[in-house]
Amino acid sequence: MENKSKAIALVSGGMDSLITLAIALEQYRTALLHFLYRQRTEERELRAFHEIADYYSIDERLVSRIETLHQIGGSSLTDGAIPVADADIGSQDIPTSYVSFRNAHFLTGAVSWAEVNGVSVIFVGAVEEDSSGYPDCRREFYDAFERLIETGTKPDTKIKIITPIIHMKKKDIILKGVELGAPLHLTWSCYRRSDKACGTCESCVLRLRAFKAAGIPDPIEYEMKV
Amino acid sequence: MENKSKAIALVSGGMDSLITLAIALEQYRTALLHFLYRQRTEERELRAFHEIADYYSIDERLVSRIETLHQIGGSSLTDGAIPVADADIGSQDIPTSYVSFRNAHFLTGAVSWAEVNGVSVIFVGAVEEDSSGYPDCRREFYDAFERLIETGTKPDTKIKIITPIIHMKKKDIILKGVELGAPLHLTWSCYRRSDKACGTCESCVLRLRAFKAAGIPDPIEYEMKV
Numbered sequence: 001m002e003n004k005s006k007a008i009a010l011v012s013g014g015m016d017s018l019i020t021l022a023i024a025l026e027q028y029r030t031a032l033l034h035f036l037y038r039q040r041t042e043e044r045e046l047r048a049f050h051e052i053a054d055y056y057s058i059d060e061r062l063v064s065r066i067e068t069l070h071q072i073g074g075s076s077l078t079d080g081a082i083p084v085a086d087a088d089i090g091s092q093d094i095p096t097s098y099v100s101f102r103n104a105h106f107l108t109g110a111v112s113w114a115e116v117n118g119v120s121v122i123f124v125g126a127v128e129e130d131s132s133g134y135p136d137c138r139r140e141f142y143d144a145f146e147r148l149i150e151t152g153t154k155p156d157t158k159i160k161i162i163t164p165i166i167h168m169k170k171k172d173i174i175l176k177g178v179e180l181g182a183p184l185h186l187t188w189s190c191y192r193r194s195d196k197a198c199g200t201c202e203s204c205v206l207r208l209r210a211f212k213a214a215g216i217p218d219p220i221e222y223e224m225k226v
Numbered sequence: 227m228e229n230k231s232k233a234i235a236l237v238s239g240g241m242d243s244l245i246t247l248a249i250a251l252e253q254y255r256t257a258l259l260h261f262l263y264r265q266r267t268e269e270r271e272l273r274a275f276h277e278i279a280d281y282y283s284i285d286e287r288l289v290s291r292i293e294t295l296h297q298i299g300g301s302s303l304t305d306g307a308i309p310v311a312d313a314d315i316g317s318q319d320i321p322t323s324y325v326s327f328r329n330a331h332f333l334t335g336a337v338s339w340a341e342v343n344g345v346s347v348i349f350v351g352a353v354e355e356d357s358s359g360y361p362d363c364r365r366e367f368y369d370a371f372e373r374l375i376e377t378g379t380k381p382d383t384k385i386k387i388i389t390p391i392i393h394m395k396k397k398d399i400i401l402k403g404v405e406l407g408a409p410l411h412l413t414w415s416c417y418r419r420s421d422k423a424c425g426t427c428e429s430c431v432l433r434l435r436a437f438k439a440a441g442i443p444d445p446i447e448y449e450m451k452v
Contacts, residue, residue: 064294068335071290074342094380100338104378108334109294112326116300136378144374151370152330152362154320 004029007121007162008114010106013048015187015207016165019173020125021052022180023164028121031060033113035106037099038070039077040084044194051186062113066105075099077191084192087205095132095202097191103136104145107161111149115157123162130170130210132202139166170210178216185219196223230255233347233388234340236332239274241413241433242391245399246351247278248406249390254347257286259339261332263325264296265303266310270420277412288339292331301325303417310418313431321358321428323417329362330371333387337375341383349388356396356436358428365392396436404442411445422449 007028009021012035024030034049036042046063053061073079076096085096103126110122126137135141142161149159165173177184189207190197197204199222211218233254235247238261250256260275262268272289279287299305302322311322329352336348352363361367368387375385391399403410415433416423423430425448437444 062294062297064297066292066294068288068290068292069338071288072335072339072342098380100341101334101375101378102338104334104337104374108327108330109298111330112295112328113298115326116298135380138377141374141377144370144377148330148367148370148374149327151364151367152327154324154361 005121006031006117006119007123008033008110008119009123010034010110010125011049011052012125013045013052013188014125014203015177015184015189016127016173017125018052018182018184018187019177019180020123020163020165021056022177022182024123024162025056026180030058030123031062031113031117031119032058033106033110034061034063035066035109036063037066037078037102037105039099040192041188041190041194044188048186048188052183055183055186064109066109069099069102069105072100084201086200087202089202089205089209092133094134097132097202098134101136103134103141107145111153111159114159115153120158121160121162123164126163126166127168127170127173128166130168131206137166139163142166169213170206171213174210174214174216178214187220193223196221198222199224231347232257232343232345233349234259234336234345235349236260236336236351237275237278238351239271239278239414240351240429241403241410241415242353242399243351244278244408244410244413245403245406246349246389246391247282248403248408250349250388251282252406256284256349257288257339257343257345258284259332259336260287260289261292261335262289263292263304263328263331265325266418267414267416267420270414274412274414278409281409281412290335292335295325295328295331298326310427312426313428315428315431315435318359320360323358323428324360327362329360329367333371337379337385340385341379346384347386347388349390352389352392353394353396353399354392356394357432363392365389368392395439396432397439400436400440400442404440413446419449422447424448425450
């Protein structure tokens, strides 16, 4: 175990980053990074983060707050004046839940943490096709980010961004999680609520659809019968 | 005045970003963005920021805190355990004042602010050759960042990063500031102190050397006769 090299994983508390972490842990000692940005379900996501970290007995965790995204607003997740919409699966538009350049904020923090600690691998649970269509979930964004790291850090700093599930279907991500024994019951995906998942926001609908396709019951509780 | 299009300028309170702002204001209505990151002279820099904004009668200001850089440490500016070194001009090493990937943090916030508000130009006062040698002050870093913006924001978002003084000598930057009537007396550069500038840290030495080369007295007060 101690001979494994070290990685950082961005862990939101949702399913995709959990399964990405489970994949990372097969090869790396992994430190966990979580961001609070005054999103609606901030406390619930933080609880999921810590429960996942506890499950894997990972002590090395950094929880950090990004004020900027809330100050700026413009997203239904961070701006109380914009309601969280019901899912509109199949729409080509970028949904109102889009938080501008969010993954750049998260990755930038991960790169600073990695550089200061000599870590050369960052895991991110982005999903490109079978997801909400956020631009910062596409592999070309991570390729561009790797180039940014090359140009913007010390000459001897080498950091790769690994996105192991980026081209997977949500259903297959769940099956991979089951295969790896990932604690899916500890994850939180709902954009709206923190007690029981609403079942109708985009994140809930994508999740429920994926569990259905995988033929596995979703272990978390929903407000309505799903 | 009202017909000018809008830009965002990152304004630290130092000389380079002031003169960059003065250049921006010739063509743009400019909103100002300042970051606090628990650097040693945070309060003094914030005062400089507001005095500069007041000088130009700019109301649109966003001051935002980045906790991550202080939590991570690893720089003499953000980590109380690492002393601020005296200047070592001419050294090829990246100095201990290097804050890992700092300009990526600042720019990421600027991009989110720009995207949410439909602004397509961001001004940054980076200086490449005649400076401390921070990797994130090189134009190739900003080119890579523009590519990142293309890949990580909405399809109709177009944001350019303008670095008007990046290839200028510090001396010429000062002369440009004088030409534009920029309030150099309101700026703060010292890494160590917030009352009188120390005169011996890298930032003070680069500044003093530039004023000397420009043949102009530095209008701020120093701890020692300079």
